[in-house]
Amino acid sequence: MSYEIAVIEGDGIGREVVPAAIDVLDAFDVDFEFVEAEAGDAVQEATGDPLPDETYDLAAEADATLFGAAGETAADVILPLREAVGSFVNVRPAKAYPGVDAVRPETDVVFLRENTEGVYAGHEDRLSEDLSTLTRVVTSSASRELAEYACEFVADGRGPAGDPDEGFTVAHKANVMRETDGRFREELFAVAEERGVDADEELMDAFATKLPLDPTQYGVVVCPNLAGDVLSDLAAGLVGGLGLLPSANVGHDNGLFEPVHGTAPDIAGEGVANPTAAILSAAMLLEFLGHVEEGQRVRDAVEGVLSDGPRTGDLGGDATTEAVAAAVVDRL
Amino acid sequence: MSYEIAVIEGDGIGREVVPAAIDVLDAFDVDFEFVEAEAGDAVQEATGDPLPDETYDLAAEADATLFGAAGETAADVILPLREAVGSFVNVRPAKAYPGVDAVRPETDVVFLRENTEGVYAGHEDRLSEDLSTLTRVVTSSASRELAEYACEFVADGRGPAGDPDEGFTVAHKANVMRETDGRFREELFAVAEERGVDADEELMDAFATKLPLDPTQYGVVVCPNLAGDVLSDLAAGLVGGLGLLPSANVGHDNGLFEPVHGTAPDIAGEGVANPTAAILSAAMLLEFLGHVEEGQRVRDAVEGVLSDGPRTGDLGGDATTEAVAAAVVDRL
Ligand SMILES: CC(C)[C@H](C(=O)O)[C@@H](O)C(=O)O
Ligand SMILES: CC(C)[C@H](C(=O)O)[C@@H](O)C(=O)O
Numbered sequence: 001m002s003y004e005i006a007v008i009e010g011d012g013i014g015r016e017v018v019p020a021a022i023d024v025l026d027a028f029d030v031d032f033e034f035v036e037a038e039a040g041d042a043v044q045e046a047t048g049d050p051l052p053d054e055t056y057d058l059a060a061e062a063d064a065t066l067f068g069a070a071g072e073t074a075a076d077v078i079l080p081l082r083e084a085v086g087s088f089v090n091v092r093p094a095k096a097y098p099g100v101d102a103v104r105p106e107t108d109v110v111f112l113r114e115n116t117e118g119v120y121a122g123h124e125d126r127l128s129e130d131l132s133t134l135t136r137v138v139t140s141s142a143s144r145e146l147a148e149y150a151c152e153f154v155a156d157g158r159g160p161a162g163d164p165d166e167g168f169t170v171a172h173k174a175n176v177m178r179e180t181d182g183r184f185r186e187e188l189f190a191v192a193e194e195r196g197v198d199a200d201e202e203l204m205d206a207f208a209t210k211l212p213l214d215p216t217q218y219g220v221v222v223c224p225n226l227a228g229d230v231l232s233d234l235a236a237g238l239v240g241g242l243g244l245l246p247s248a249n250v251g252h253d254n255g256l257f258e259p260v261h262g263t264a265p266d267i268a269g270e271g272v273a274n275p276t277a278a279i280l281s282a283a284m285l286l287e288f289l290g291h292v293e294e295g296q297r298v299r300d301a302v303e304g305v306l307s308d309g310p311r312t313g314d315l316g317g318d319a320t321t322e323a324v325a326a327a328v329v330d331r332l
Numbered sequence: 333m334s335y336e337i338a339v340i341e342g343d344g345i346g347r348e349v350v351p352a353a354i355d356v357l358d359a360f361d362v363d364f365e366f367v368e369a370e371a372g373d374a375v376q377e378a379t380g381d382p383l384p385d386e387t388y389d390l391a392a393e394a395d396a397t398l399f400g401a402a403g404e405t406a407a408d409v410i411l412p413l414r415e416a417v418g419s420f421v422n423v424r425p426a427k428a429y430p431g432v433d434a435v436r437p438e439t440d441v442v443f444l445r446e447n448t449e450g451v452y453a454g455h456e457d458r459l460s461e462d463l464s465t466l467t468r469v470v471t472s473s474a475s476r477e478l479a480e481y482a483c484e485f486v487a488d489g490r491g492p493a494g495d496p497d498e499g500f501t502v503a504h505k506a507n508v509m510r511e512t513d514g515r516f517r518e519e520l521f522a523v524a525e526e527r528g529v530d531a532d533e534e535l536m537d538a539f540a541t542k543l544p545l546d547p548t549q550y551g552v553v554v555c556p557n558l559a560g561d562v563l564s565d566l567a568a569g570l571v572g573g574l575g576l577l578p579s580a581n582v583g584h585d586n587g588l589f590e591p592v593h594g595t596a597p598d599i600a601g602e603g604v605a606n607p608t609a610a611i612l613s614a615a616m617l618l619e620f621l622g623h624v625e626e627g628q629r630v631r632d633a634v635e636g637v638l639s640d641g642p643r644t645g646d647l648g649g650d651a652t653t654e655a656v657a658a659a660v661v662d663r664l
Contacts (some may be wrong), residue, residue: 075507103435103544119468124511134468134512136451141462173558175407179456180466205565212435212544212569226505233537234566237544 002031003289006062008055010040010077012263013273014068020275020325021066021282027329028286028294035062039077040070041263050076059256060084064285067258068278071265078258079122082115086251088142089149090115090228091284092260094235095160097244097276098307100315104238107215108160111235112153112168113228114146114184115249120225138180138224140187147191149250150222154197159220167198168220171207171227184224207231212238236260243314244306246280248288255288257281267313274312275321276302279328301331334363335621338394340387342372342409344595345605346400352607352657353398353614359661360618360626367394371409372402373595382408391588392416396617399590400610403597410590411454414447418583420474421481422447422560423616424592426567427492429576429608430639432647436570439547440492443567444485444500445560446478446516447581452557470512470556472519479523481582482554486529491552499530500552503539503559516556539563544570568592575646576638578612580620587620589613599645606644607653608634611660633663 005025009018025032037055044050050073059065059081070077082090090113096102121137150168153159159166170188174181185201192199202210204227210217211231215238223231236242242261249256259277267273279302287295309327311317319327337357341350357364369387376382382405391397391413402409414422422445428434453469482500485491491498502520506513517533524531534542536559542549543563547570555563568574574593581588591609599605611634619627641659643649651659 079508119505119509124509126511126515130472132470132511132515134470134509136466136468138464138466139462173451173561176411176558177451177456177466179458179464183458183464205561208540208562208566209569209574212566213573226508229505229537230540230562234540234544237541241545242541 002033003063004033004035004061005285006058006065007034007036008039008059008065008067008081009036010068010070010263011042012069012071012265012268014040014070014263016268016271016273016321017259017275017278018066018068020321021278023325024279024298024328024332025282025286027332028291030286030291030294039081041073044073051080056080056084060254062254064254064288065256066282066285067256069259069261069263071263074262079120081256082249085249085254085256087115087249087256088145089113089250091248091250092228092232092245094232094239094245096239098303100240100244100306102238102240104212104215107235107238109215109218109235110158110160110220111228111232112146112150112220112222113232114142114223114225116225117142118225136177136180138183140183143184143187144191146222147188150188150220151191151195151197154220155195161219165198166219167200168192168222169218170199170201171204171221171223171231172201173204173227175203181224188222204231208234211235242277243274244276244280246277246284248281248284250288255285257285257288271320271322272313273321274314275325276306279325297332298328301328304331334365335395336365336367336393337617338390338397339366339368340371340391340397340399340413341368342400342402342595343374344401344403344597344600346372346402346595348600348603348605348653349591349607349610350398350400352653353610355657356611356630356660356664357614357618359664360623362623362626371413373405376405383412388412388416392586394586396586396620397588398614398617399588401591401593401595403595406594411452413588414581417581417586417588419447419581419588420477421445421582423580423582424560424564424577426564426571426577428571430635432572432576432638434570434572436544436547439567439570441547441550441567442490442492442552443560443564444478444482444552444554445564446474446555446557448557449474450557468509468512470515472515475516475519476523478554479520482520482552483523483527483529486552487527493551497530498551499532500524500554501550502531502533503536503553503555503563504533505536505559507535513556520554536563540566543567574609575606576608576612578609578616580613580616582620587617589617589620603652603654604645605653606646607657608638611657629664630660633660636663
C-alpha cells in the first residue's frame with residue numbers, strides 16, 4: 001500500500017524542519033509518495049494568494065499532509081487546510097522532555113481541541129459604526145463527534161497515563177456561555193456515559209489557574225476550539241515553549257500534521273532549527289495511518305536524542321537540523 | 333464626606349473575609365456607612381433568587397460595594413452586580429507576595445479586563461435541535477472607554493513598574509476574530525496614540541505560552557472580557573493561586589470590589605480563611621474613593637504581615653482570619 005503525503009513546508013524554518021521529518025519517515029519500510037506544494041507568506045507575495053487552489057486540493061486529496069509553518073498568513077493557511085482535510089479534532093500533546101528546561105517538568109497532558117466551530121466558524125458582521133458581532137457556533141453533531149473520538153482515545157490507552165480508566169476532563173465556560181458551552185459539555189458527558197468513559201469538568205478559567213499549580217491533576221483535556229487553542233498553548237509554556245510540540249489535525253480519512261511552533265524568522269535559513277516538533281508530528285502521522293509501532297519508535301528515538309544526543313541552539317547545543325534528524329534516524 | 337458602602341458577604345468564607353476587610357477600613361479616619369445585603373446560594377435557597385432586587389438596588393446606589401464570594405450562583409450574582417455598579421473595567425493585579433510559594437515569583441502584572449461585552453453580552457440562541465449560537469459583541473465605545481482608562485492608569489504610574497513609559501500590552505485574538513477583536517485592538521491602539529501612551533500587542537494564545545516562560549515581559553495587559561478572565565486566572569496560578577488576589581470592578585462613580593477566590597466550602601465557617609484578598613480589595617476600594625495614600629498603607633501593612641506576621645493555614649500557619657486582620661490593622 002502506498003500513501004500520498006502532501007508536503008507543505010511553508011515559510012521560515014518550516015523549510016528546514018519538514019525535510020528533516022521526511023528523512024525520518026523515509027527511514028521506514030513504508031511506501032510514501034511525497035508531493036510538495038506551496039503556502040504561506042512567500043507564495044502570497046509572489047501570487048497574492050497564501051493558499052493556492054492546487055495546494056488546497058492536494059491536501060484535500062492526499063492521505064495525509066505534513067505542514068511546516070506560515071508567517072503573517074498563518075490563519076489564512078492553517079484554517080482552510082484544517083477544513084481541506086476534514087479535521088474535526090486537533091490533538092495536542094504537551095509533555096516535558098528529558099533535559100529540557102521546563103517551568104513544570106511534571107506536565108503530561110493531551111488536549112483534544114474541537115477543530116471546526118466555536119468562534120472559528122467565522123461569521124462576523126460590522127453592524128454599525130460602533131458595533132461588530134461574531135456568531136459563535138456550537139452543534140451537537142460536532143460535539144458528539146469529538147466526544148466519540150475522545151472516548152476511543154481514552155479507551156485505547158492513548159492518554160498520558162495510558163490507562164483507559166483515566167477518562168477525560170472537559171474544560172469549558174458553560175457558567176457564562178450557558179446555551180453553547182452548555183450544549184458542548186452536555187454532549188461530551190452524554191457520550192462518555194454511553195461509552196462507559198469517566199468524565200469530569202473544569203471551568204476554563206479555573207483550569208488556567210490550576211494547571212500551573214499542579215499539572216499532574218490532568219491527563220486528557222477536551223475543549224471547544226478557542227479554549228483548546230489557549231489552554232494547550234499555556235501547557236506549552238509550562239513544558240518550556242512551543243519548540244518541541246507536535247500536533248495532529250485529525251479527520252476521518254485524512255489528517256494534517258504540524259509542529260505547534262511558528263516560522264522563527266530570527267534563525268530561519270541557517271539550518272539550525274530544532275526539528276523535534278516536526279519529527280514528532282511525523283510520528284503522529286505514522287500513527288494516524290495505522291503504523292502505531294513505527295510512531296512509537298520515532299518517539300522513543302526522539303527522547304533518546306533529547307537525553308544524550310546532539311542538540312540544536314534552542315536547547316543549548318550547536319548541532320544542525322540535519323544532524324539531529326540523522327541522530328533520530330540512527331536510533332530507530 | 334461620608335460614603336455609603338454596600339456590603340455583600342455572600343456564601344462560604346465570604347462571610348468571614350468581608351468582616352475582616354471592614355475591620356481594616358474601620359481603622360481609618362474615613363466616614364463609611366456600611367449597609368449589608370444578601371446574595372448567593374443561601375439566599376437563593378431561602379427565596380429562589382440569588383440576587384434580590386434590594387441587593388441590586390443597594391449596590392447600584394452605593395458609593396462602592398464590597399463583595400465576598402458566591403457558590404454555585406456566582407455567575408448569577410457577580411455579572412448583574414458588575415452591571416449594577418456600571419463597571420466597564422475589571423482591574424486584576426497578580427503579583428507574588430513575599431513568603432508565598434509561587435511557580436513564578438517574578439510575576440507582577442495588572443490585567444485591565446473589558447467588563448461589559450464580548451461573550452458576556454449574553455445573547456445566545458438554540459436555533460435547532462443541533463445548533464446553538466452565541467453573539468459576541470464588541471463596540472468601539474466600550475473599547476475606547478477601556479482604552480482611556482488604560483492610558484490614564486499607565487500615565488498615573490499605576491502599572492507594576494510605576495513608570496508612565498511602561499505602556500500596555502493588548503492581548504487579543506484578532507487573527508481569527510478579525511472584525512470584533514480587530515475593532516477592539518484598533519481602538520486600543522488609536523486611543524494610545526492620541527494619548528501618547530506606548531502600546532504593543534500579543535495574540536492571547538501566544539501570551540498564554542509566554543507568560544509562564546517569562547512573566548517579567550509584561551506589565552499592564554489590556555484584554556477583551558473572556559481573554560481577561562482566563563489570562564488573569566493563569567497569572568493567578570503563577571503567583572500561587574487565587575488566595576491572595578483582589579479585584580476592582582470600576583465604573584464612573586461606583587465600583588465593586590471582590591477577592592478573586594471563591595467560597596472555599598472545605599474551610600468555611602471555621603474562621604481560618606485567609607482575608608488577604610478581601611483586605612487588598614478594600615485597599616482598591618480606598619484608592620477608588622480617592623484615598624490613595626490609605627490604600628497604599630493597607631498594601632504595605634499586608635506585605636509586612638505576609639513577610640513576618642501571623643499566617644492562615646493556606647500559607648502554612650495556624651492563625652485565624654481575625655488575627656491576620658488585627659495584625660494588618662496594627663501595622664497601619
Ligand atoms: C494561526 C492560528 C489561526 C492558529 C489557531 O488559532 O488555531 C494557531 O494559533 C494554532 O493554534 O494552530
Ligand atoms: C463567576 C464568573 C461568571 C466570573 C467571570 O467569568 O467573570 C469569574 O470567573 C470571575 O472572573 O470573576
